[in-house]
Amino acid sequence: MSESDDKCYISEMKKNVYIHTFGCQMNIHDSEKMLGILEQEGFTETGDPNDAELIIFNTCSIRQKAEQKFYSELGRIKAFKKKRPRVQIAVAGCIAQQEGKNILRKAPHVSFIFGPQNIHALKDFVSGKIVSTALEDNPEIEKTDLPAKRVDGVRAWVTIMYGCNNFCSFCIVPYTRGRERSRPTDKILAEVKELAARGYKEITLLGQNVNSYRSNSNFPELLKILNRVGGIERIRFVTSHPRDLSEELIAVMGDLPRVCEHIHLPLQSGSNKILRLMNRGYSFEEYIQKVSKLRNKIPNISITTDIIAGFPGETDDDHMLTIEALKKIEFDGIFAFKFSPRPGTKAGGMENQLSDGLKSMRLIQILELQDKITEHKNKLLEGTFQEILLEGESEADRKKLTGRTRTNKIVNIPWIEIKKGALISVEITKGRKHSLEGKLLVQDLKGAVDKKGKI
Ligand code: SF4
Numbered sequence: 521m522s523e524s525d526d527k528c529y530i531s532e533m534k535k536n537v538y539i540h541t542f543g544c545q546m547n548i549h550d551s552e553k554m555l556g557i558l559e560q561e562g563f564t565e566t567g568d569p570n571d572a573e574l575i576i577f578n579t580c581s582i583r584q585k586a587e588q589k590f591y592s593e594l595g596r597i598k599a600f601k602k603k604r605p606r607v608q609i610a611v612a613g614c615i616a617q618q619e620g621k622n623i624l625r626k627a628p629h630v631s632f633i634f635g636p637q638n639i640h641a642l643k644d645f646v647s648g649k650i651v652s653t654a655l656e657d658n659p660e661i662e663k664t665d666l667p668a669k670r671v672d673g674v675r676a677w678v679t680i681m682y683g684c685n686n687f688c689s690f691c692i693v694p695y696t697r698g699r700e701r702s703r704p705t706d707k708i709l710a711e712v713k714e715l716a717a718r719g720y721k722e723i724t725l726l727g728q729n730v731n732s733y734r735s736n737s738n739f740p741e742l743l744k745i746l747n748r749v750g751g752i753e754r755i756r757f758v759t760s761h762p763r764d765l766s767e768e769l770i771a772v773m774g775d776l777p778r779v780c781e782h783i784h785l786p787l788q789s790g791s792n793k794i795l796r797l798m799n800r801g802y803s804f805e806e807y808i809q810k811v812s813k814l815r816n817k818i819p820n821i822s823i824t825t826d827i828i829a830g831f832p833g834e835t836d837d838d839h840m841l842t843i844e845a846l847k848k849i850e851f852d853g854i855f856a857f858k859f860s861p862r863p864g865t866k867a868g869g870m871e872n873q874l875s876d877g878l879k880s881m882r883l884i885q886i887l888e889l890q891d892k893i894t895e896h897k898n899k900l901l902e903g904t905f906q907e908i909l910l911e912g913e914s915e916a917d918r919k920k921l922t923g924r925t926r927t928n929k930i931v932n933i934p935w936i937e938i939k940k941g942a943l944i945s946v947e948i949t950k951g952r953k954h955s956l957e958g959k960l961l962v963q964d965l966k967g968a969v970d971k972k973g974k975i
Contacts, residue, residue: 543580546728556668569600574610576612612634636696637682670720674910675724675909680725683698686799690798690831697728708742724757725758761801770813771817783814784823784824787845788831789842791841830883833870904947906926908933908943
């Protein structure tokens with residue numbers, strides 16, 4: 521028996537899966553669902569691709585960079601597959617949906633591909649019932665109640681809707697994830713109750729545009745229903761479309777104690793001309809009005825956003841309008857990216873594409889300005905008391921513990937024996953660019969003492 525035969529023999533006894541996830545939170549949660557399904561099929565997750573019998577690339581096509589990274593990983597794994605022919609290589613996610621069988625033509629070492637709407641088919645692939653692709657865009661067959669293997673233990677993500685109807689001119693999502701479909705309210709409620717029973721403290725409701733959730737309830741009504749689930753201390757949601765942010769939702773956010781004081785509200789540009797070209801459906805003035813309403817109702821709310829630098833046709837003046845918008849609104853944080861032309865989107869084919877150098881220069885200006893704003897806002901929190909939900913040891917410094925405020929800011933505190941998932945009060949001692957430092961207020965501990973009486 522050769523070395524490779526030997527490994528294949530071993531693989532029949534144990535089945536490990538390695539999932540490489542690219543992109544957004546939606547994809548991370550999709551990978552959790554894949555793991556949930558695979559666990560039922562006898563697989564165990566491994567962090568080492570060399571130890572895996574199944575390797576899944578869960579891809580993202582929202583930006584060119586993530587796509588290039590995936591293709592280079594896929595090329596690299598070819599030699600590995602040659603040495604271990606019985607290892608299955610799968611491609612999932614948005615590139616799988618978009619590229620379809622082209623992937624198999626380009627990379628014959630891929631065993632099967634499936635799109636985000638066909639995760640349930642994974643079971644049939646690994647059991648050998650389907651042997652090629654599962655990409656059909658058919659909401660009838662989409663299964664929304666897939667088991668998820670959640671890894672965090674404290675915070676869980678719950679999909680409330682799939683797809684998007686908005687067709688922003690730069691975005692590939694409506695093509696890869698299909699039209700909007702909302703999950704029934706009772707299914708979401710049952711999932712959240714189960715998470716509470718398993719000890720989860722925080723849920724984040726996921727959807728491309730959660731504001732347009734509509735099933736047996738609308739989105740504000742869904743929040744009211746979930747706010748009543750005992751054990752869940754914090755409710756968050758992403759992503760909100762500014763056009764669909766209703767007065768009713770703002771009121772509910774302010775009134776419900778478990779809904780956190782944070783909203784991610786993508787602005788994308790401060791220029792009305794560019795917003796129109798992006799097909800965003802709101803003007804800068806309308807956006808500002810919504811921000812004012814949010815801040816009036818919830819004075820300590822943190823607002824984060826997405827900005828695209830260098831959209832086709834963006835002039836220096838348009839760029840300056842974005843810079844002015846950042847100064848005026850003072851976001852708590854932003855995710856900013858260079859415009860990335862995606863094949864198949866309207867903006868991908870627009871004339872007046874900007875050079876990479878110009879896009880980079882504008883992005884740097886945006887990020888440098890926002891870094892100063894974020895640091896300033898974080899410094900204003902020095903000396904305040906914040907409730908944080910402990911997530912565990914800080915990855916950057918094992919001598920520290922890390923958690924988040926209700927406003928979604930990361931706080932690091934000196935290490936102390938304290939259980940993950942505890943809600944504790946801390947005094948903020950230092951505001952930094954990307955995080956806060958704090959110290960524990962022992963007298964104000966809430967639920968932080970474990971069963972053995974340790975703090
Ligand atoms: S709202 Fe626009 S950017 Fe967001 S997923 Fe839908 S099309 Fe894409």
